Amino acid sequence: MTSNKQTNQDYQQFAKQRETKRPVFKNCIRAFLIGGLICAFGQLISTFYIHFFHFTEQNVGNPTVATLIFITMLLTGFGAYDKLAQFAGAGSAVPVTGFGNAVIAAAIEHRTEGFVLGVGGNMFKLAGSVILFGVFSAFVIALIKTLLIQWGVI
Amino acid sequence: MKRIWKKASLPALLVFFLSVAGCTDNEDGRSASSEPDYDLTQVSNKAEVSQEIANQAKRSVLKNEEVIGARGVNTSEQILVAIEVRQMDRFNLKKLEKRITSDLENKFKEKKVTVSTDKKIYLELDELESQLQTEDLSKKKLDQETNRIKKLISDQA
Numbered sequence: 280m281t282s283n284k285q286t287n288q289d290y291q292q293f294a295k296q297r298e299t300k301r302p303v304f305k306n307c308i309r310a311f312l313i314g315g316l317i318c319a320f321g322q323l324i325s326t327f328y329i330h331f332f333h334f335t336e337q338n339v340g341n342p343t344v345a346t347l348i349f350i351t352m353l354l355t356g357f358g359a360y361d362k363l364a365q366f367a368g369a370g371s372a373v374p375v376t377g378f379g380n381a382v383i384a385a386a387i388e389h390r391t392e393g394f395v396l397g398v399g400g401n402m403f404k405l406a407g408s409v410i411l412f413g414v415f416s417a418f419v420i421a422l423i424k425t426l427l428i429q430w431g432v433i
Numbered sequence: 434m435k436r437i438w439k440k441a442s443l444p445a446l447l448v449f450f451l452s453v454a455g456c457t458d459n460e461d462g463r464s465a466s467s468e469p470d471y472d473l474t475q476v477s478n479k480a481e482v483s484q485e486i487a488n489q490a491k492r493s494v495l496k497n498e499e500v501i502g503a504r505g506v507n508t509s510e511q512i513l514v515a516i517e518v519r520q521m522d523r524f525n526l527k528k529l530e531k532r533i534t535s536d537l538e539n540k541f542k543e544k545k546v547t548v549s550t551d552k553k554i555y556l557e558l559d560e561l562e563s564q565l566q567t568e569d570l571s572k573k574k575l576d577q578e579t580n581r582i583k584k585l586i587s588d589q590a
Binding site: 326330333334336337338339 | 551552553554556585586588589
């Protein structure tokens with residue numbers, strides 16, 4: 280048992296030595312830049328909607344998100360978004376476009392298995408956990424806020 | 434991938450420049466202030482409902498250093514003002530809006546005051562001001578338009 284543990288540790292060390300170093304800092308910069316560019320593009324869309332359609336700053340978010348996800352859908356379908364994701368990493372995953380990509384890519388991938396068991400069943404494979412934890416954390420935050428308001432802190 | 438970018442870059446640039454090139458000053462005779470620090474318009478008094486109160490409100494709002502632009506109209510019952518806030522002060526947007534509303538309420542006790550920081554309200558009021566300046570806007574039409582813009586503030590759809 281002890282020798283097994285020993286080899287395990289040895290192996291870990293050995294693997295660590297051979298592993299190519301991840302360029303964390305470079306990845307961060309890339310994610311920052313591309314993520315910022317996506318958000319700037321979103322801002323451009325919402326400004327466009329405010330100027331030319333009847334949306335206020337309050338409710339311009341909904342059509343903007345819809346437009347961004349629509350554009351992501353096209354980019355995912357044409358295979359451009361995964362190239363972008365390879366370059367930008369988290370920068371393309373954190374904005375709402377990353378969520379759209381996760382849903383749409385799964386839908387495309389499982390298309391061959393039919394609509395019910397393939398597309399319907401697998402579409403929310405990744406996005407399902409986003410929804411679950413999103414809703415749950417929103418619930419917790421709302422609970423905290425309600426308590427704080429009740430106690431008169433904020 | 435590279436080819437796609439090359440193809441897309443020219444139209445994208447064109448769209449960008451066209452969207453930037455749309456910015457012009459208002460040329461409808463609303464006297465603008467000479468101060469470069471903020472954006473103030475004064476509607477002349479030939480409109481059916483005198484806009485002197487709105488002009489006063491705008492001037493007093495612009496005395497706050499956080500506010501860099503103001504548009505507003507008044508009807509016989511109410512004042513509607515939209516303000517543009519300096520970028521770094523947008524963190525306290527709600528507080529600022531509340532403070533300015535209560536300031537104006539104290540100043541114009543006989544009228545109902547509404548203040549908004551929304552860009553859309555600002556644009557709509559800008560257009561209404563320019564209509565007041567250039568056309569003969571009837572009292573009824575002004576009331577209608579003001580109420581329509583005011584409704585936008587609480588529009589959730």
